Amino acid sequence: MIHRRTTARLRRRAIVPLLGLLLPLAFAPPGARAAESPASWRVTAAPFSLTFLDHGRAVTGEAGGTPEGPGGRLSYQVGGSATSQEGATYHRLTDLVARRPVRGGTAYTVATDEPGRTATVTVTRTSQGVRVRWSFAPSSDVTAVFEALTARGDEHYLGGSSAAYVDLRGHIRGWSPGKEGNEAGDYCQNQEQAASTFYLSSGGYGLRAATDHVGRFAFPGATQQSDGPTCAKTPKPPTGAADPYPCPVAATAQPDRVQICVKDAELTYDVYTGSPAAVTGAYYRTVGLPGMPPASQFALMKWRDVNADQAQVLDDVAQMKKLDIPLGTIWIDNPWERQPAGNTHRINGSACTNTGEFDPTFFPDPQKMIDTIHAQGVRFGLWVTSHVVSAPSSSQGGGTCAGLNDIWAKNGWLVPGTNYIDFTNPAARERYVEQLTRIFRMGVDMAKEDRAEEYRLETTQFAGGSGAGLYLRYPDLYQSAVTEAMRRAHGNDFETLVRAGVPGTAQHTHGMWGSDVFETFAGLRTSVRYGTSESLTGHFAWGSDTGGIDPQSPADATNSPTPSLFTRWAQFSAVSPVFEVGGAGLNATPWKYDADTVRRFRDAVVLHYELFPYLYGLARNAARTGVPILRAVGFQYPGDQAAWAQDQEFMVGPDLLAAPVTADRADADGAAGRPTPVEVYLPAGRWVDLYSGEVVDGGRTITRQTSLDEFPLYLRAGATIGFNSRVLGGWRTDELSKPGLTGWLYAPGAGGTARFRVPATTGRAQVVVPLRQPPRSVTVDGRTLPRAADTTALRAAGDGWTFAPGPFGGVVLTLTSQGRPADVTIR
Structure with a gap:
């Protein structure tokens, strides 16, 4: 078979890390090796509190005061439920009662303000930092726990993905896979949301909450009122399930602390100290390092929102080849699976998903199509999903999927109240893996893994247990099943793009895309923030839909994205680890643009290929250390206050600074043939403008006049x-x-x-x-x-x-x- 020989050749072409109760003191457990971690802690007995040290210097500690409940340190909630705080009361830990040595540290018995309840706070030194675990005796009726760490006025924070901001100071970040906190308006598109129980501070430390339960971080100055509202449509509770309440944070702004809330009866967290890179590395050595993608993940990927048929897929490859535009992978998006009987109205969402079969009307000979694509040295991919469409709505073609994919519902293999497959059910998971394996063995080298974050599953019941402890794991359960199918078919030589992420998903996936944003400069700005803020979630092979996906209302696929927007987005993609192009507009058919726009697109793709050895080297480092490819400027320059203010420029590794052209005026400027002024902040030192060769002194903001043929891209002087x-x-x-x-x-x-x-x-x-x-x-x-x-x-x-x-x-x-x-x- 051609596809097997060609796939093997494509693989070969791939480029083959209290000594006293009354006085505070520094503590390092006996026998601990200093080389393991520079982190240690100090204890104050009354009231009990912890301070965390790096090489003996305090970097943070439990915040002052003795408030009960949200915003207070070592505090907890009794009563209420996952869906209501009615009848809930707040309490706190008070003074140290006793202590006893444990391996690597000390277990402290601490009184609470409740008669008959004590807490045990166990602090140990790990090879990567300090671990704090506190629990209650008895633990009955404890429904949430709260911690608060000190924060200086000049501290800044990085954590999970966000469409609205990079620096988390003044904001709330939820750990759930769906949207939470200042994500309204355009940000409520079906965008990826990589939840993270980890953040790092410019103050020289980072924290990871070691839990699978839902929680939130509230950074200095944040309130629920100022950081809302949340998106109304996604995620939503399953049919028949109650809507859970958000993990509480203080009702008024708390400028002196980072608040931590988890909806569980205990809390364990790790504190890491050092530079952002040291903290990030320690975090990933604790939870598991990200997976390393094949070299082909960095080649151009191409797709359409809807492919008319298999002939059109082959023609798309031919068009790219005709224009001499590099192409690594082409994938077919939704729909490619069987349609309801008699349905000829094919649009996105009209297929009976998880039938495991190509639609025979539109893809009569899929094996021949795949073999033909492979014979041209191009990889082939498919859109896959965790949800089952049983009856597409009339706007999506109509008809019933009975007899095609109703096995999932008939066998009770769906999460109750949803159309999501329950991957905690062994039979459902194995059916899913076997079905995908059979398809992948046809020569499917790449999977675009959509969905997984559209339902708030905290209050539902999985086959494997309560949603309280499984909701945060759902994207990982889904994506690990896809990965198992890929590995059964191809070993580790496969590509993926996912849109939902939680702690752990980066270990067995190879890439992430920025998902649905509008074909506007606002959409481009959103994507730049996503790509930068996503960096600490482990998904270092990240990219966005070049040009966006949805023409903004009223939709018009004949003129969107505009030539200027498409060019500026392509320049952003050139320096992103993943460069993919496609959507519902002209970006799905770049050859239909004018000759100058096609040339500029080709130039952007070629630049991406020229940067491959740098990007691939950074990827190998990310897989060894967790230190990302795309980095907030503040990550690389944590002591530079101005660096933290930048959310439209970023570092590519330690040496390359990119400032894509994202201002709305760039559209009119490009159409008129005039340059767009771009303000670029350059950190201290000298920088070389790679388009002009000019050497520029940093430590300041400059204004660069930027034509459509270029964008601000600077290499640190002295770097190779x-x-x-x-x-x-x-x-x-x-x-x-x-x-x-x-x-x-x-x-x-x-x-x-x-x-x-x-x-x-x-x-x-x-x-x-x-x-x-x-x-x-x-x-x-x-x-x-x-x-x-x-x-x-x-x-x-x-x-x-x-x-x-x-x-x-x-x-x-x-x-x-x-x-x-x-x-x-x-x-």
């Missing part, structure tokens, strides 16, 4: 990154890497001389050094390189250099392998 420049040719359109041809990009500082080291390579290395004028000479290890007249002559020569003007131009030099690093001097 992998960069497979196409300026010398020799690359096939779809190649991410080429054996024997390694590329580097070096950013010189200001001055007349540039000195840097080229790492040891195999084969021929090509190095680009952005300069505005040709130098006098180029030497390598003291040996003068000859200058070639142009890039054509240099391509034919051995070692040498030339000067190539234009974007990403400057000195281009080639070196043959010497088996060791080479020192280059440019004067």
